[in-house]
Amino acid sequence: MSATRSFGDLGRSLTVQGRVIYALILREMQSRFGRSNIGYLWALVEPLLLVGVFTLGYVAIGRRSPPQGMEFLPFLATSIIAYLSMRNIASRMSSAIESNRSLLLFPQVTPFDLMLGRLLLETATFIAVFVVIIGGGVILGFASPPDRPFLLLVTVIYTALLGAGIGMLLGAITMNFPWVDHFMRPTWRLMLWISGIFFTLKQLPMSVQDILVWNPILHVIELMRAAYFAQVEPYRVSYGYVNWWILITTFMGLLCERMFRDRRKEK
Amino acid sequence: MIQLQGVTKYYRTNDGRHYVFRDLTEDIPTDRNVGILGRNGAGKSTLLRILAKAEAPNRGMVRSNVRLSWPMGFSGGFQGSMSGADNIRFIARIYGVNWRDAVDFVQDFAELGEYMHMPIKTYSSGMRARLAVGMSFFVKFDCYLIDEIPGVGDSRFRRRFTQSFGELKKRSTMILISHSEATIRKICDVVFLLNDGRLERYDDVDEALRLYRQM
Numbered sequence: 001m002s003a004t005r006s007f008g009d010l011g012r013s014l015t016v017q018g019r020v021i022y023a024l025i026l027r028e029m030q031s032r033f034g035r036s037n038i039g040y041l042w043a044l045v046e047p048l049l050l051v052g053v054f055t056l057g058y059v060a061i062g063r064r065s066p067p068q069g070m071e072f073l074p075f076l077a078t079s080i081i082a083y084l085s086m087r088n089i090a091s092r093m094s095s096a097i098e099s100n101r102s103l104l105l106f107p108q109v110t111p112f113d114l115m116l117g118r119l120l121l122e123t124a125t126f127i128a129v130f131v132v133i134i135g136g137g138v139i140l141g142f143a144s145p146p147d148r149p150f151l152l153l154v155t156v157i158y159t160a161l162l163g164a165g166i167g168m169l170l171g172a173i174t175m176n177f178p179w180v181d182h183f184m185r186p187t188w189r190l191m192l193w194i195s196g197i198f199f200t201l202k203q204l205p206m207s208v209q210d211i212l213v214w215n216p217i218l219h220v221i222e223l224m225r226a227a228y229f230a231q232v233e234p235y236r237v238s239y240g241y242v243n244w245w246i247l248i249t250t251f252m253g254l255l256c257e258r259m260f261r262d263r264r265k266e267k
Numbered sequence: 268m269i270q271l272q273g274v275t276k277y278y279r280t281n282d283g284r285h286y287v288f289r290d291l292t293e294d295i296p297t298d299r300n301v302g303i304l305g306r307n308g309a310g311k312s313t314l315l316r317i318l319a320k321a322e323a324p325n326r327g328m329v330r331s332n333v334r335l336s337w338p339m340g341f342s343g344g345f346q347g348s349m350s351g352a353d354n355i356r357f358i359a360r361i362y363g364v365n366w367r368d369a370v371d372f373v374q375d376f377a378e379l380g381e382y383m384h385m386p387i388k389t390y391s392s393g394m395r396a397r398l399a400v401g402m403s404f405f406v407k408f409d410c411y412l413i414d415e416i417p418g419v420g421d422s423r424f425r426r427r428f429t430q431s432f433g434e435l436k437k438r439s440t441m442i443l444i445s446h447s448e449a450t451i452r453k454i455c456d457v458v459f460l461l462n463d464g465r466l467e468r469y470d471d472v473d474e475a476l477r478l479y480r481q482m
Contacts, residue, residue: 016363023360030353031346102346106337107320108361 016108024100024109024117032121043125044132050080051133054198067200068232070225071144073137078224079197081133082156085126086163086217087188092118093167094174097257111257115168123160130156147230155227158242159220165246168253175260196221202235209236216245269295269318269335269410274327276313287313288464290327295459297333297410301442302451302472304479305461311444312338312414314461318442319412333409339399340414340444347388351379351398354387362406369405376401376431378424397424404431411441448476 033039054076066075096114103109137143146152174181195217201209212218219237226234274291277284287310295301295318305311316322317329319338345354352370359366374383377397382390390398403411435441436454445451451458451472458475460467462482469475 016361019363020361023357026360027346027349027353027357031348100346103357105316105319105321106358106361107335 017113020108020113021117021120024103024113025121028117028121043129047077047081047084047129047133050084051076054080058198067203068229070229070232071142073142074134074144074146074228075225076198077130077133077137077143078228079195079221081126081130082159082221082224083192083195083197083217085122085129086159086166086220087191089119089122089126089160089163090167090170091184092122093164094171096167097171098175111261115164115171119160119164122163123157126160127153127156146228148227151227152224155220155224158239158246159224161246162216162220162242162249165249165253168257169249170253172253172256172260175256191215191217194218200225200235201237213237216242268297268333269329269331271295271317272328272330274317274324274329276310276317276322276324286464288317288324291464291466292327293459293466293468295442296457297331297335297440297442299456300436300440300454302455302458302475303442303444303461304451304458304475306482309461310464311461314466315412315414315442315444336403336406336408336411336413338412338414339403340396345387345395345399348386350385351377351383351387351390354398355402358402358406364406369402372405373398373401376404376427397428400428404435407439409439411435411439413441414444415446448479451476 033043051073055072058072058076065072093115096118097104097111100114103114104111134143134146138145170180170184194212195215196212201212201218201222204212213236219242222237223234223239223242226232226237271291271293274288275286276288277286279285303311303314313322315338317324318331319335320329320331321338349357351373355370355373356366359369370383373379377383377394377400379390379394379398382394387395387398441454443451443454455472456470458469458472460469460475460478460482469478
């Protein structure tokens with residue numbers, strides 16, 4: 001086979017894959033948001049509600065403002081949107097194969113496409129929600145624009161990939177042990193409180209810090225704030241640590257998916 | 268032609284591996300109509316999915332040089348909560364054909380009326396089959412992989428189906444699983460008997476049917 005022909009083959013299969021991903025995203029948009037445009041508003045309602053409630057809560061316990069001169073809205077919005085989006089990405093990715101199994105009948109649709117389609121749609125939603133809420137805050141005067149927008153975008157993508165890795169691993173695990181799924185809701189609820197959403201790591205006693213610093217979600221949230229506010233230095237968190245989590249969860253998730261593929265089809 | 272080379276397929280069960288095929292090598296012609304006969308559980312549907320590349324074998328290779336349909340006949344490929352039109356749109360997109368034309372064609376062919384825009388789960392199995400058949404006719408494959416020709420509706424539709432089917436037979440072929448001897452005899456030129464994970468080819472359809480009856 002000549003080199004040109006194999007390039008042609010590659011081009012063709014990329015075209016097919018592109019078509020499949022595009023078709024999957026349009027399909028997912030419909031099942032995720034419904035046919036009406038109001039559906040898209042729902043994606044905004046949950047983070048807005050949480051930001052609103054916790055801003056009030058923050059005021060009620062008499063805290064004037066977050067530490068290190070961070071503004072209220074960006075302080076809470078970065079962490080809450082990151083947390084919710086990551087939870088959505090992880091749960092949508094983990095059920096991607098199970099809920100679209102009937103589509104695997106089409107030879108051009110692979111399990112990988114199903115997951116990639118969902119990841120792209122959820123990441124786009126994540127970015128859109130972020131832009132609308134922060135942008136709205138800036139226009140209304142509740143926030144100043146991010147100091148390092150490009151680094152912020154990179155961190156958003158890190159967050160999405162971390163969610164994807166966790167989602168793939170969870171999907172592989174729940175395929176074999178469906179009962180694990182029951183523990184996910186309480187686990188995510190717990191994560192809401194221990195991922196640095198309402199506080200910064202620095203504010204905590206050293207003994208608590210030493211435990212929470214293992215949590216990769218806390219890392220991306222702190223990194224997100226450090227990207228938003230120029231005066232905030234990353235404290236005990238790093239992109240390198242998140243990298244390891246993304247690599248290991250993705251690798252394990254894909255490996256398990258391969259190993260258990262036959263068992264899945266048997267049903 | 269579809270070439271199977273050393274195809275092994277097993278499913279993992281609690282008692283270990285359950286083999287459907289071991290090291291199966293066979294050429295399946297796609298320039299003639301092929302029937303596949305075998306008892307229930309012999310692995311006919313699995314074979315069809317492997318031929319369609321909807322399922323990968325554990326070992327071995329499947330190669331083909333023609334455009335094959337998705338394995339048709341069971342309700343797969345459609346998502347129940349979405350409408351017929353939505354599903355048509357999806358299939359049109361992944362095969363790179365115009366979805367507006369596809370929806371129009373299938374609407375006209377399957378005569379689903381307002382059901383076209385209702386969730387698939389409200390369809391009868393006949394309606395579902397009409398939708399699938401209509402869409403596969405629109406995409407135009409070289410070879411159709413069919414798992415039992417479904418009972419598709421009233422006599423008016425059946426006439427229409429037979430007519431389209433006749434046109435289809437002029438430009439395409441099919442690989443057909445059926446338990447109906449009459450269907451096999453009417454359509455197929457070659458028959459493969461599937462027994463104990465082995466495929467045996469018979470160019471004499473009557474002989475194959477006779478052996479099948481004794482199985």
